[in-house]
Amino acid sequence: MKGLPPFQDIKPEHVEEALDVTLSENRETLTNLLKQKNISWQSFIEPLEAMGNTLSQRWSPVSHLNAVMNNDELRVAYNNCLPKLSEYATELGQNQDLFKAYKLLSEAQESENFSTAKKQVIDNALRDFHLSGIDLEDKNKQRYGEIQKRLSEIGSKYSENVLDGTQAWEKHIDNVEELSGMPQSALGGAKQLAENKNKPGYILNLEIPSYLPVMTYCDNQKLRKELHTAFVTRASTLSPSGSDWDNQAHMNEILALRYELAQLLGFENYGALSLATKMADKTEDVFTFLNELAERSLPFAKLEFEELIQFAKEKDKLEKLEPWDVAYYSEKLRTQKYDISQEELRPYFPVPQVIKGLFEIASRLYGINISSNSNMETWHEDVQAFDIKDVSGEVIAQFYIDIFARENKRGGAWMDECKVRRRDSEGKLQNPVAYLVCNFTPPVGDKPSLLTHNEVTTLFHEFGHGLHHMLTKIDIASVSGINGVAWDAVELPSQFMENWCWEPEAIPLFSAHFESGEALPNEKLEKLLAAKTFQAGMHMVRQLEFALFDFKIHTEYKPDEDFSIQDALDSVRKQVSVVPVAECNRFQNSFSHIFAGGYAAGYYSYKWAEVLSADAFSKFEEEGVFNPETGQKFKECILEKGGSQQPAELFRAFRGRPPTVDALLKHSGFM
Numbered sequence: 001m002k003g004l005p006p007f008q009d010i011k012p013e014h015v016e017e018a019l020d021v022t023l024s025e026n027r028e029t030l031t032n033l034l035k036q037k038n039i040s041w042q043s044f045i046e047p048l049e050a051m052g053n054t055l056s057q058r059w060s061p062v063s064h065l066n067a068v069m070n071n072d073e074l075r076v077a078y079n080n081c082l083p084k085l086s087e088y089a090t091e092l093g094q095n096q097d098l099f100k101a102y103k104l105l106s107e108a109q110e111s112e113n114f115s116t117a118k119k120q121v122i123d124n125a126l127r128d129f130h131l132s133g134i135d136l137e138d139k140n141k142q143r144y145g146e147i148q149k150r151l152s153e154i155g156s157k158y159s160e161n162v163l164d165g166t167q168a169w170e171k172h173i174d175n176v177e178e179l180s181g182m183p184q185s186a187l188g189g190a191k192q193l194a195e196n197k198n199k200p201g202y203i204l205n206l207e208i209p210s211y212l213p214v215m216t217y218c219d220n221q222k223l224r225k226e227l228h229t230a231f232v233t234r235a236s237t238l239s240p241s242g243s244d245w246d247n248q249a250h251m252n253e254i255l256a257l258r259y260e261l262a263q264l265l266g267f268e269n270y271g272a273l274s275l276a277t278k279m280a281d282k283t284e285d286v287f288t289f290l291n292e293l294a295e296r297s298l299p300f301a302k303l304e305f306e307e308l309i310q311f312a313k314e315k316d317k318l319e320k321l322e323p324w325d326v327a328y329y330s331e332k333l334r335t336q337k338y339d340i341s342q343e344e345l346r347p348y349f350p351v352p353q354v355i356k357g358l359f360e361i362a363s364r365l366y367g368i369n370i371s372s373n374s375n376m377e378t379w380h381e382d383v384q385a386f387d388i389k390d391v392s393g394e395v396i397a398q399f400y401i402d403i404f405a406r407e408n409k410r411g412g413a414w415m416d417e418c419k420v421r422r423r424d425s426e427g428k429l430q431n432p433v434a435y436l437v438c439n440f441t442p443p444v445g446d447k448p449s450l451l452t453h454n455e456v457t458t459l460f461h462e463f464g465h466g467l468h469h470m471l472t473k474i475d476i477a478s479v480s481g482i483n484g485v486a487w488d489a490v491e492l493p494s495q496f497m498e499n500w501c502w503e504p505e506a507i508p509l510f511s512a513h514f515e516s517g518e519a520l521p522n523e524k525l526e527k528l529l530a531a532k533t534f535q536a537g538m539h540m541v542r543q544l545e546f547a548l549f550d551f552k553i554h555t556e557y558k559p560d561e562d563f564s565i566q567d568a569l570d571s572v573r574k575q576v577s578v579v580p581v582a583e584c585n586r587f588q589n590s591f592s593h594i595f596a597g598g599y600a601a602g603y604y605s606y607k608w609a610e611v612l613s614a615d616a617f618s619k620f621e622e623e624g625v626f627n628p629e630t631g632q633k634f635k636e637c638i639l640e641k642g643g644s645q646q647p648a649e650l651f652r653a654f655r656g657r658p659p660t661v662d663a664l665l666k667h668s669g670f671m
């Protein structure tokens with residue numbers, strides 16, 4: 001197929017050289033572009049977009065193959081390319097002339113008549129230049145660089161401490177009776193850990209695959225307490241493994257530096273800086289949002305916890321429910337109430353049926369037609385390729401699905417861009433192409449691969465990202481599809497798509513028993529739907545605790561005061577927590593999302609996107625879950641627009657009003 005990556009011909013030995021050539025061509029193009037006297041959209045942005053597109057077209061298949069068809073040669077080539085790419089990106093971000101050219105264009109007469117999409121491109125570029133410190137005075141610019149460098153150093157020190165602190169602890173168990181209640185798979189894992197160290201018996205550690213089954217299933221309360229204590233004190237002075245990995249000083253320094261950085265760039269605090277690239281407007285808006293969710297979920301969380309206390313009392317005469325008892329009794333209560341397991345549902349979700357149903361739903365909603373395209377070259381025999389056609393029968397996008405786990409393929413599920421929709425300077429359109437990747441169990445013998453309901457939801461989620469990427473009608477690459485979409489809004493189309501996994505009207509489309517062909521029976525369906533809201537309140541307030549804590553420390557921190565991270569966390573817990581917390585709990589010391597990851601002052605985004613997707617879906621609940629007009633409207637207002645407009649405007653255009661939290665609360669069973 002013309003224009004698609006020739007995956008079979010991509011050889012590791014060519015990768016580095018090809019990148020070198022592209023980068024040096026791009027550098028030359030840029031130098032020439034910046035020599036121009038008169039900057040215009042056509043003479044400046046169009047060629048810039050074209051050179052960006054060339055790079056991403058050549059790099060995307062390489063980075064994709066590195067993820068799904070890894071081998072030693074490719075990995076070496078790939079890793080050799082990474083520093084070159086990051087050097088190139090820094091060069092562009094710190095290029096004064098490039099920045100000036102954007103500024104000139106934004107002030108030029110021409111820009112008054114720019115479309116919203118074009119204006120957005122310029123705004124985004126100027127914003128990102130500002131956030132990179134390019135327009136600071138020399139003295140401040142130097143300080144900016146020092147802060148960034150130090151932040152990346154302590155950030156990685158923080159994660160190393162979490163990692164080392166996690167690995168420093170393990171427990172050897174001789175007698176399997178101590179592990180009663182644990183499922184076979186977890187026991188096998190613990191035995192394996194011991195065997196790896198040439199020891200008899202079992203080893204437990206603080207990695208999630210070992211820790212979680214103990215907390216959820218192990219009948220031995222003393223053991224649960226011991227593991228819990230070790231887990232919640234990781235990277236703190238209270239850890240049973242000692243205080244070598246204590247993160248307290250790092251957290252203080254990170255907060256101080258982030259505050260200074262925000263001030264340098266003209267923001268009141270780091271929370272405000274974080275919102276510069278997000279849909280949420282002001283820091284107050286985030287607090288109002290989280291507080292409202294908290295206020296309305298808390299009564300339900302309290303009731304659920306009360307139910308759990310009662311259950312534990314009746315079941316085991318437990319007088320006091322301790323932190324290490326919560327997951328254990330919750331699981332017992334869940335099994336008693338709903339008696340349905342993910343495994344039991346598998347026979348009803350064979351992969352071919354799930355894919356067929358998913359396409360049918362997309363077709364009903366958006367008037368598109370998806371058909372297999374066996375002419376598209378792929379990278380593995382399991383990969384399937386498809387065309388998306390619009391109502392007129394014209395191909396508007398293509399995608400690959402690589403659905404099964406295999407060796408040398410990165411775990412997890414994701415959607416990635418192979419090509420972005422754009423129109424070149426001659427007016428020629430490049431259609432979007434997507435990769436959809438999952439890691440489900442491959443078929444065995446002549447039995448199809450059977451999915452759990454969770455896995456079905458994952459596939460729908462990634463396909464939602466895919467539709468956002470592929471149904472766009474925007475012709476400028478940097479704001480088409482998922483490009484340029486604010487971080488707290490980019491999960492809207494994906495979480496939105498998940499809703500159909502729970503719709504009684506939709507489930508028969510993607511479920512059929514792999515032997516009998518029978519759709520998921522009502523009795524199982526009802527249990528599945530009922531179990532969805534089990535402890536929804538407790539789950540909600542826990543997420544809100546993390547989000548509020550994150551946002552609070554990043555907005556309330558002041559360098560001259562005696563700011564205490566622990567006090568901030570305590571006050572948030574007082575407000576929203578319902579489960580008991582161990583005295584020794586130092587959860588903040590291992591909260592890598594916000595201290596070492598990209599979620600600083602952004603943890604709220606999880607809930608934010610959930611509110612958007614639930615509220616968008618509620619329009620379908622009102623007008624019919626397969627109402628083609630509602631589907632068309634969602635496509636036109638959200639999916640087609642990509643990052644060309646502010647997400648708040650797009651949402652309002654679709655819903656006719658700003659988002660409210662009601663739908664999410666209703667879906668959680670609180671209304």
Ligand code: ZN
Nearest residue numbers: 461465491494
């Ligand atoms: Zn996602």
